[in-house]
Amino acid sequence: MTAVVTAADTLVAQNIFFYVIAAVMVFGAIRLVTTKNIVHAALYLVLVLIGVAANFVLTMGEFAAATQVLVYVGAIIVLFLFGIMLTQARIGREVDVDQDKRWVAGLTAALLGAVMVFALVDAFETTDIREGPRVGVEVGSELAVQTTEAVADSIFSDYLIPFEALSLLLLAALIGAIVVARRE
Amino acid sequence: MWLNQFLLLGAILFCAGVYGVLARRNGVMVLMSIELILNSVNINLLAFSAYHGNVAGQVFALFIIAVAAAEVGVGLAIVLLIYRNRSTIDLETASLMKG
Numbered sequence: 001m002t003a004v005v006t007a008a009d010t011l012v013a014q015n016i017f018f019y020v021i022a023a024v025m026v027f028g029a030i031r032l033v034t035t036k037n038i039v040h041a042a043l044y045l046v047l048v049l050i051g052v053a054a055n056f057v058l059t060m061g062e063f064a065a066a067t068q069v070l071v072y073v074g075a076i077i078v079l080f081l082f083g084i085m086l087t088q089a090r091i092g093r094e095v096d097v098d099q100d101k102r103w104v105a106g107l108t109a110a111l112l113g114a115v116m117v118f119a120l121v122d123a124f125e126t127t128d129i130r131e132g133p134r135v136g137v138e139v140g141s142e143l144a145v146q147t148t149e150a151v152a153d154s155i156f157s158d159y160l161i162p163f164e165a166l167s168l169l170l171l172a173a174l175i176g177a178i179v180v181a182r183r184e
Numbered sequence: 185m186w187l188n189q190f191l192l193l194g195a196i197l198f199c200a201g202v203y204g205v206l207a208r209r210n211g212v213m214v215l216m217s218i219e220l221i222l223n224s225v226n227i228n229l230l231a232f233s234a235y236h237g238n239v240a241g242q243v244f245a246l247f248i249i250a251v252a253a254a255e256v257g258v259g260l261a262i263v264l265l266i267y268r269n270r271s272t273i274d275l276e277t278a279s280l281m282k283g
Binding site for chain 1: 185186187188189190191192193195196197198199200201202203204206207208209210211212213215216217219220223226227230231233234235236237238239240241242243245246247249250251252253254255256257258260261262263264265267273274276
């Protein structure tokens with residue numbers, strides 16, 4: 001009996017955490033696309049990226065969460081800050097970071113959002129994430145952590161060729177970025 | 185937890201990113217909005233990965249993270265080049281190929 005209560009408690013805690021994180025992420029995302037200060041925009045992006053990592057943990061993707069923090073928050077944000085530093089001397093509010101016809105962009109995003117929300121609510125309604133077609137698992141049982149071992153097995157067996165292609169892509173991007181950004 | 189919690193969060197972040205790409209005229213800010221879009225897709229992939237009990241979604245998310253890293257590197261190099269040639273990264277002025 002105690003075990004059942006504990007599992008339900010865990011689920012409530014997961015839900016509370018999800019909604020707190022989701023609120024922070026939506027706030028960060030909206031500020032990211034509306035703020036006039038470019039450095040602040042990069043810092044709001046950090047907020048969203050950490051939230052995404054937290055969501056990865058909630059959906060049991062431990063390795064993806066670690067990679068998200070290492071690659072995005074550790075490397076890509078630093079790259080963005082360097083980009084901001086190198087492309088403008090002024091740190092502070094900018095007058096013209098937005099297009100003149102913002103309302104068109106707002107309308108497009110709102111229409112897209114309405115269509116997607118309608119489609120998702122129509123398709124999945126209140127399906128629980130634990131009621132999926134998992135193989136060899138009882139329907140409705142707790143989610144199992146997708147271990148790093150399983151991910152590695154999958155990458156280096158089923159997805160070996162895409163993985164090698166990705167290595168080549170990274171090499172090409174590295175060389176391309178150096179060639180493009182180098183002074184003559 | 186509903187599956188839709190994650191999918192709707194991803195949809196909202198995606199729309200915010202689309203708004204950013206369309207409404208911004210600063211090159212670096214457009215790149216940041218693209219990152220927002222890529223991340224919203226990753227949330228969906230991980231949610232479906234848990235739903236189906238299959239690691240494929242997580243593998244795809246890792247691939248997307250790697251591709252996004254390459255994209256930011258090349259994108260910032262291009263923005264830097266535009267800045268060096270024109271002393272501004274206002275995308276309104278980059279209209280050489282406009283018909």
